[in-house]
Amino acid sequence: MSRRNLHISSSGEVCLSCGACVGICPLDAIYLDEWRITFDEKTCTRCQICLKACPVGAITIGPVSCHHGEGPQPFFPGRA
Amino acid sequence: MPSNISCDVLIVGAGPAGSMTAKWAAKNGAHVIMIEKRQEIGSPVRCGEGISKMWLPNVGITPSDRWINVEVEGARIYSPSEKVFEINERDAGNEVGYVIERDAFDKALAIDAANAGTEIRLKTHAVNVLKENGKVVGVRAKSFGEQYDIHAKVVIGADGFESQVGRWAGISTNLQLKDMDSCLQYRMTNVDSDVRYCDFYLGTVAPGGYVWVFPKGDGVANVGIGVQVSKLKNPAEVKGYLDRWIDHHPGYAKGKKIDMVAGAVSISPPLKQTVADGVMLVGDAARMIDPITGGGISTACQAGKIAGEVAARAVKEGNSSAARLMEYDRGWRVLFEEKQYRNWLAKEKLVDLPDDVFDKVIEVISGVKLEKLNVLNILKAVKLKYPELTREFEKFL
Ligand SMILES: Cc1cc2nc3c(=O)[nH]c(=O)nc-3n(C[C@H](O)[C@H](O)[C@H](O)COP(=O)(O)OP(=O)(O)OC[C@H]3O[C@@H](n4cnc5c(N)ncnc54)[C@H](O)[C@@H]3O)c2cc1C
Ligand code: SF4
Ligand code: SF4
Numbered sequence: 001m002s003r004r005n006l007h008i009s010s011s012g013e014v015c016l017s018c019g020a021c022v023g024i025c026p027l028d029a030i031y032l033d034e035w036r037i038t039f040d041e042k043t044c045t046r047c048q049i050c051l052k053a054c055p056v057g058a059i060t061i062g063p064v065s066c067h068h069g070e071g072p073q074p075f076f077p078g079r080a
Numbered sequence: 081m082p083s084n085i086s087c088d089v090l091i092v093g094a095g096p097a098g099s100m101t102a103k104w105a106a107k108n109g110a111h112v113i114m115i116e117k118r119q120e121i122g123s124p125v126r127c128g129e130g131i132s133k134m135w136l137p138n139v140g141i142t143p144s145d146r147w148i149n150v151e152v153e154g155a156r157i158y159s160p161s162e163k164v165f166e167i168n169e170r171d172a173g174n175e176v177g178y179v180i181e182r183d184a185f186d187k188a189l190a191i192d193a194a195n196a197g198t199e200i201r202l203k204t205h206a207v208n209v210l211k212e213n214g215k216v217v218g219v220r221a222k223s224f225g226e227q228y229d230i231h232a233k234v235v236i237g238a239d240g241f242e243s244q245v246g247r248w249a250g251i252s253t254n255l256q257l258k259d260m261d262s263c264l265q266y267r268m269t270n271v272d273s274d275v276r277y278c279d280f281y282l283g284t285v286a287p288g289g290y291v292w293v294f295p296k297g298d299g300v301a302n303v304g305i306g307v308q309v310s311k312l313k314n315p316a317e318v319k320g321y322l323d324r325w326i327d328h329h330p331g332y333a334k335g336k337k338i339d340m341v342a343g344a345v346s347i348s349p350p351l352k353q354t355v356a357d358g359v360m361l362v363g364d365a366a367r368m369i370d371p372i373t374g375g376g377i378s379t380a381c382q383a384g385k386i387a388g389e390v391a392a393r394a395v396k397e398g399n400s401s402a403a404r405l406m407e408y409d410r411g412w413r414v415l416f417e418e419k420q421y422r423n424w425l426a427k428e429k430l431v432d433l434p435d436d437v438f439d440k441v442i443e444v445i446s447g448v449k450l451e452k453l454n455v456l457n458i459l460k461a462v463k464l465k466y467p468e469l470t471r472e473f474e475k476f477l
Binding site for chain 1: 117118119124126203205240241242243244247254255257260262263264309312313314315316317318319340341342343344346
């Protein structure tokens with residue numbers, strides 16, 4: 001499975017690595033290793049459910065330079 | 081590259097569900113491996129740390145000062161206008177009892193599992209399940225940059241809320257947005273919590289959920305919130321709700337935050353399926369959280385004991401088909417399926433109660449003596465004074 005790390009460089013490190021988004025994503029498009037969220041942009045349908053579920057607003061939608069799919073794409077902060 | 085290995089029972093996740101399953105499988109003669117993606121079992125903590133105590137002896141856990149912070153006398157439930165309903169531990173349906181040090185608790189259970197013979201591998205992630213003719217026969221694991229396969233007669237998905245083992249195995253664990261709470265908690269010091277009580281604040285302070293204050297002693301408390309995801313509209317709203325609640329409560333606003341915990345809990349009906357060929361789901365992975373209290377440690381442990389015993393027997397008999405593993409599915413359902421379902425029905429109603437109704441309900445039940453505190457008795461008491469409020473709940477009565 002192709003999974004990409006998308007890092008937010010500008011808005012700081014918001015993610016608390018809690019896994020809420022992982023559990024709620026209906027398509028299993030998000031994965032949390034010990035700390036870092038990665039997500040599979042090919043599987044993601046941009047349903048934005050993960051955005052709602054994140055308690056601290058760490059996921060944002062925005063145009064991403066590496067974005068190949070349709071529509072805006074969730075933007076996950078990394079913790080690397 | 082590390083070579084592939086095999087065992088009888090492979091457990092993914094070393095939370096309470098995993099360690100309990102491991103202990104009871106190993107005690108019953110199985111060769112057990114438990115893998116955990118974190119470097120430290122139990123840490124970081126993702127929990128309010130409140131547990132009841134009645135169930136502990138049933139699963140072989142001896143209360144210990146190593147992980148008990150405070151033994152509370154009861155719970156206080158606050159309505160939106162902060163009318164208080166106080167219940168003692170026995171009447172609380174045994175929902176409260178100890179406030180624990182969750183990382184120490186999880187480690188104590190892992191030590192029990194290890195002492196029973198479990199091999200534990202830290203910093204080891206399951207990245208997929210292995211299947212042969214549709215049957216789960218192990219997992220692909222990644223550890224320190226290396227990937228290898230662990231073959232097992234029975235695989236246990238004890239991988240918590242973010243569970244993927246179930247999905248990989250083809251078991252539907254998806255949640256609706258209304259069946260999940262998004263949570264945030266601060267551990268705070270210098271606050272006015274009362275060590276005698278776990279406190280719960282209901283209503284629009286936490287739409288579809290509640291604010292909790294669980295005392296840890298010495299002016300320290302876990303102050304947290306759960307909000308139903310279907311009621312959230314904007315990013316970071318959960319944090320906004322909690323911060324606002326704290327700002328409006330001087331006894332907490334003066335406190336200082338020393339830790340921050342996020343996470344999610346399912347508040348769903350029981351899953352229809354928790355086993356498939358070669359695999360069982362336990363704890364949060366099987367959505368076993370109580371939809372009213374949001375507590376899942378006790379059910380994770382109770383289900384884990386059954387899962388471990390059934391796994392060991394299945395291994396001995398050389399049969400880990402879904403049909404054989406159904407003994408586990410039936411076992412946990414006998415213990416708490418009905419309660420989970422009833423509490424889910426009650427939750428479906430409670431989440432939409434307006435603040436003034438919460439006020440009335442709390443006012444009524446704080447004024448009467450309930451024989452035993454449960455949803456049914458509350459409804460009966462409310463019906464006497466405000467029959468119009470209970471009309472929708474007739475099917476419970
Ligand atoms: C904010 C919050 C407050 C809560 N408060 C309470 C409370 O006060 N009382 C209560 O009873 N319950 C509470 N709960 C619920 C409780 O924390 C869970 O029900 C409990 O942890 C369930 O145990 P578990 O073993 O099923 O899962 P977990 O404790 O989540 O353990 C799962 C383990 O699996 C590991 N894992 C996951 N994926 C993999 C993988 N692919 N490979 C390897 N390892 C993996 C994880 O790292 C984790 O260690 C709360 C939950 C939250 C989020
Ligand atoms: S937006 Fe993509 S990653 Fe987020 S929940 Fe939907 S499918 Fe999953
Ligand atoms: S992005 Fe948000 S929901 Fe996902 S792990 Fe990070 S803090 Fe939790």
